[in-house]
Amino acid sequence: MRGSTPRHPRNTVRRVEQRWSVEQVAAVAPNAAAVASAEPLAVPRRWASTGCDARAVWGKCLGSGAEPYDTMVDHSLADGTGAAWRCSCPSRRRPCKHALALLLLWVRGGVPEAAPPPAVVAWITGRTPHQVVEPVETTDTTETGDDSPPAPPPPTDRGDLDRARDERVARMRAGLTELDRWLADRMRTGLADPALARYSTWDALAARLVDAQAGALANRVRRLAGLVGASPGWHADVLAELGLLHLLAQAGLRLGELPDGLADRAATAVGWQVRHADVLAGVPDTDDWFVAGRSDVREDRIEVRRVWLRGVATGEWAMVLSFAAYQQSLDDSFTVGAVVRADFHRYPGRSLRVLVSRTKVVEPVETTDTPKVVEPVETTETIAAEVATTVAGACDAIGRAVAAEPWLERYPAIIRATPTFADGRWVLTDATGSLALAGEVDGRATLLAASAGAPVAITVEWTPRGVVPLAVHLADRTLDIGPRADPSFVGAA
Amino acid sequence: MNAPSESAAEAWAELVTAALLGTDRRPVPDLPAGALADMVADGVHTDPADRMLAAVAAMAVARRSAFVPLPPAASLQPPEPDPRPIIPAVAAATWREIVAEWPVLEDEWTLAVVHGGWQLAADVLVATLARHRTDPVRLARVGRAAGPLAAWVAAHEPALAATGRRAVPPGAVEALPDLPVPPELAELLAVDAHTFVGALVPRVEVATPSLKPVFVNLLARCRPEVLADTAAALATQPFGLALALADLCRLRSRMLDELRPR
Numbered sequence: 001m002r003g004s005t006p007r008h009p010r011n012t013v014r015r016v017e018q019r020w021s022v023e024q025v026a027a028v029a030p031n032a033a034a035v036a037s038a039e040p041l042a043v044p045r046r047w048a049s050t051g052c053d054a055r056a057v058w059g060k061c062l063g064s065g066a067e068p069y070d071t072m073v074d075h076s077l078a079d080g081t082g083a084a085w086r087c088s089c090p091s092r093r094r095p096c097k098h099a100l101a102l103l104l105l106w107v108r109g110g111v112p113e114a115a116p117p118p119a120v121v122a123w124i125t126g127r128t129p130h131q132v133v134e135p136v137e138t139t140d141t142t143e144t145g146d147d148s149p150p151a152p153p154p155p156t157d158r159g160d161l162d163r164a165r166d167e168r169v170a171r172m173r174a175g176l177t178e179l180d181r182w183l184a185d186r187m188r189t190g191l192a193d194p195a196l197a198r199y200s201t202w203d204a205l206a207a208r209l210v211d212a213q214a215g216a217l218a219n220r221v222r223r224l225a226g227l228v229g230a231s232p233g234w235h236a237d238v239l240a241e242l243g244l245l246h247l248l249a250q251a252g253l254r255l256g257e258l259p260d261g262l263a264d265r266a267a268t269a270v271g272w273q274v275r276h277a278d279v280l281a282g283v284p285d286t287d288d289w290f291v292a293g294r295s296d297v298r299e300d301r302i303e304v305r306r307v308w309l310r311g312v313a314t315g316e317w318a319m320v321l322s323f324a325a326y327q328q329s330l331d332d333s334f335t336v337g338a339v340v341r342a343d344f345h346r347y348p349g350r351s352l353r354v355l356v357s358r359t360k361v362v363e364p365v366e367t368t369d370t371p372k373v374v375e376p377v378e379t380t381e382t383i384a385a386e387v388a389t390t391v392a393g394a395c396d397a398i399g400r401a402v403a404a405e406p407w408l409e410r411y412p413a414i415i416r417a418t419p420t421f422a423d424g425r426w427v428l429t430d431a432t433g434s435l436a437l438a439g440e441v442d443g444r445a446t447l448l449a450a451s452a453g454a455p456v457a458i459t460v461e462w463t464p465r466g467v468v469p470l471a472v473h474l475a476d477r478t479l480d481i482g483p484r485a486d487p488s489f490v491g492a493a
Numbered sequence: 494m495n496a497p498s499e500s501a502a503e504a505w506a507e508l509v510t511a512a513l514l515g516t517d518r519r520p521v522p523d524l525p526a527g528a529l530a531d532m533v534a535d536g537v538h539t540d541p542a543d544r545m546l547a548a549v550a551a552m553a554v555a556r557r558s559a560f561v562p563l564p565p566a567a568s569l570q571p572p573e574p575d576p577r578p579i580i581p582a583v584a585a586a587t588w589r590e591i592v593a594e595w596p597v598l599e600d601e602w603t604l605a606v607v608h609g610g611w612q613l614a615a616d617v618l619v620a621t622l623a624r625h626r627t628d629p630v631r632l633a634r635v636g637r638a639a640g641p642l643a644a645w646v647a648a649h650e651p652a653l654a655a656t657g658r659r660a661v662p663p664g665a666v667e668a669l670p671d672l673p674v675p676p677e678l679a680e681l682l683a684v685d686a687h688t689f690v691g692a693l694v695p696r697v698e699v700a701t702p703s704l705k706p707v708f709v710n711l712l713a714r715c716r717p718e719v720l721a722d723t724a725a726a727l728a729t730q731p732f733g734l735a736l737a738l739a740d741l742c743r744l745r746s747r748m749l750d751e752l753r754p755r
Contacts, residue, residue: 180546183546184540184542184543184546185542187512187515187516187541187542187543187545187546187549188515188516188517188541188542189515189517190512190513190514190515190516190517190518190519191512191513191515192513192514192515193515235509235512235513236505236509239508239509239512239549239553240549240553240556240557241553242512242546242549243546243549243550243551243552243553243554244550244553244554246546246547246549246550247550247553247554250550391562392562395560395561395562396560398560399557399558399559399560399561400558402554402557402558402560403554403558406553406554406557406558418568418569419569420566420567420568420569421569421649422566422567423566427563427566429565429566429568430565431565432562432565433561433562433563433564433565434562434563434564434565434566435562435563436563441650441652441653442619442620442623444650445619445622445646445650445652445653446615446616446619447615448646448649448650449615449616449618449619449642449646450615450616452571452572452642452645453568453569453570453571453572453645454568454571462560464557472615476579476582477582477614479614479615479616481616
């Protein structure tokens, strides 16, 4: 056994994300309404003199008043200081909608890199006099329209960076320890405790995990809250999830003792963020990727889209994740049933999740305005027919994946089976067995109609509560039947 | 200590029961003898709650990893076969566009499916069943377009079955519903393309937006032969109403092309 010192993060603070995700912006918002009210302001025409660097993002929000609001955000979660915001608006809510809008604009790449103006430098310096402000690569002030003098050269003390990394690790470890203590308390008092029926119980735990920078665990806790009372057997579902949270907490506390790949995947599952640049710096998996299915899931204030792709040559699965807060658009660049030639960069630990660095549609060329239906293409039909497995084969593959990564919540498979109704529930069946179907009526009914009682090739997404049908691969077309985001929540693509 | 459970399923049920009450009131059940029980016992858990957590985690992982299928189930009795070909994928996409942008065309689209000798695709069938379950005429039209599959799906998915049992008037399924068109425009319903464009475009040029439904009704019921020229003429006009009507013309023309009888 190796030493108990956490091996993750392995190198330096540079491993952590510097630009946030939309999900993180929503997480710091006081509520969903705040994100919604920020959204109309998150457009370049509402801002002037914007700029960002490795530590902060700033700008002047052009509101209805005579004077613009001076807004600045310290986004250096990665530095261990925690985010902070400052705005000259009269709102008492923090972060205000201007700070959230500025963050959203920055997340979408709408804020150019620039040298911070003196007011920002003074604020940042005043907040944390010992923190490092990393040098920015772009200091051309003409890009921002900011005529303030360039900032003095920032310090680059590596020791400070390491200290910040250590602080973050310590904070996360403290959060995991507290989580495990909370779980033990639940075991002590029992699942019948009325406190578990209150969302605030879970939300408070999730908030503490966010503070500990274990965002992925916080999201998991919020999903778990939705299981309470959701079905007659919810106690068993909740108990299993509590057990897995315990497993993740323990894994997070013992990253140094885990094998390399597992440690990376555990770190990601706990919430350790990885810079996109670091992921993209890895060796890509280049292949023709069959877009096998798509599913949209609402998680708290965010709509999450998973697109499952299968390498035509390697047979390996990959998953592209995208997020949308209220009235934002989900990534629609992959059409279910298509084949794309792409370079995929996997997250650490040969994760299912990938980032895409280069794509080219191989087959089919989309011939309709809607992504729902794909024209007949022999290639995709052949792919689905060739890789479709039996129900037992799918169970085997899913079981192996879960054994390798026990906290896995979703895993894809392509099955040739028939939908049928047995013992009071819908299942997919073949000669080797049956799988319980989960998901919405529309998807299931379309699957039923497409099969007309005969076996069909189907992409499904395993979840602990059954398999969700995502796509039906017919001889002449692919039907995208996965759960779709509520159009009143997400904006048009 | 409790006697070890006989099976994993029993052990899990006991863990759930104990977790429901809490370890303050119920002892932690022992897992069945084997690797899981050994693994949990290997941990130093002096506190019952910690031991319970370890047991729950181990069992949860084991249950999910040992993912085995349910027994095979009998297939459903399939619907009567329908020899008609399924509508092209592009026609299904056009239907979605019609529903989203120009629902006035939907009745004609469904009749074009029937008259073209096509069968509804599965995704369109389910969407139309859900959309028209309270409208007996349109539902009957969908039934005609989808064949035996429509009743079969509705029988298995009650959420898609018809609501109420209102009678369908004779001939209503085959006929397009009347759309109000003023007499001075109604005379254009039977003219050639040149006359149609010459009479329509000047009227659209001076029309207010409130007259849009009138022109929409006219273009939804005019002879298909005039659509291409009308779309081309309207598309050159620099105002929104003309451009919208040009879009309607193009969509109707495309829909009829896609569903031309085989």
